[in-house]
Amino acid sequence: MDPNVRRQILLDHYQNPSHHGLTEDPEYIKINTNNESCIDNLDILYKIKDGVIEDICFDGEACAISTSATSIMIEKLIGKTVEEAKELLKNYEAMINEESYDSEILGELNAYDEIYRQPNRKKCALLPFESLKKVLNQIEK
């Protein structure tokens, strides 16, 4: 990906994140990211019904990489089945960890395909997906 295009995608999602703002609706499951990082503190709320992710929203304070990755992840996940979400998660993690992955299903998330060059930022890029993992574990219990 052209570095300027990459930067523009990240910056757009950082400065104008999608689905930003929380809801009081009790049907949402809230996952806080603070456990994974001392500094990035995002609440991500998931509404999952009959195996389908109906809605996600988020709020909080985090760096440009975590915030933009959260915004893009949410856009990719809404309307997807739990199985599709797992597939997305698997491929995204593989990309971040420099393993083989299917770039087609990642869409704008391909903007993080060179994060491995900055090992200290890998955690930031993975942050929203850690919350996804947690919520998927929770609904399977």
Next chain:
Amino acid sequence: MNREDFTILQQDPNLIYFDNSATTLKPKKVLEKITEYYNQYTANAHRGDYDNSLRVDEEYEKVREKVQKLIHNPSTKEIVFTSGATDSLNMVVFGFMRYHLCPGEEVLITKAEHASNVLPWMRLKEETQIEVNYIPLENHQVTIENVKKSITPQTRVISLAHVTNVLGDERPIQEIGKLCKERGIYLVVDGSQSVPHLPIDVQKLGIDFLAFSGHKMLGPTGVGVLYGREDLLEQLVPTRLGGGMNASFDSEGTVDYKSLPSRLEAGTPNIEGVLGMGAAIDYLLDVGLETIHQHEIELKKYAVERLSQIPNLELYNKDIENGMIAFNIQGVFSQDTAVYLNHYHICVRAGNHCAKILKEDLNIKNTCRISFYLYNTKEEIDELVRVLEKSEDIFKVVL
């Protein structure tokens, strides 16, 4: 000053190290002392009858005298070597306070304390139903008036950082010490951010327990000090048991502990750490803590003057006289700023600096923190200013 004594600064002339509240660089003398121990007289302490072992004992015990010179306490029996300030504070809480506080009695701390001076108290509260309450902060700082107002008949302990690690404000410990003495309150002080930067006299300040770490004062990691008034340390129940701390024991369970301070140092001590810390103390006393303190104040004055002229920069502790600056670039998350500065080899810390409940008071969750030490220079500040002045391209750098 003294930059030539630090190998890392010689090897990497571009490095600008502004994270001294987290840990400091190490001068050659500290590393030489550590390798001297391993190359010339490796042996365990307090054990053998051969020359090298005796040499270790001598060198190890000499460090207590150095600490004594540093904090001006009356006896070397009062100096216990620990793994660091966290370990020291945990020993005070679980070895002493656990046996001296009754349910309903109160410990006063503040919301600006480091985790190591909050979490042990919270655990003790859970275990023994003591109360943990907060002295209100005035403009983020502790005032003697608020301390007076917070004290109740139940107050048994006041436990505070001497200098905080977020804003660097110095607490009026001497006045608090006087109050504590009048009312029979124990005064516990976390000296992690003060002992490396200021002259300290525990007797003058009226401190009952003082905790600090070696690595924040030019020494190695994994070593620190617990100072306690002798009559109090005598009552501190060892939280770790094992070799080196017992005089005798039998199969019936009769145990006789050694006298202070060995009783509180179970197991083979961190000998290289203690000796390295000793060399660090010699170094600091040679340069002079007052000289270091004045140097840091001067650097901060210069930095604040220059940084104040950058329009999109918010400084949170301009008026506090010390060597620490907390700031943010407007609209930029502190971690992104730290990553940006790292691109120019400038090391600063972003975050809440382990004072997670301060945000309830400060209204800013995260900051970038610059903390100076003796080897920092005005030229380094000039480079910081140059980089921050062109921070409009920050996302070109960090994304």
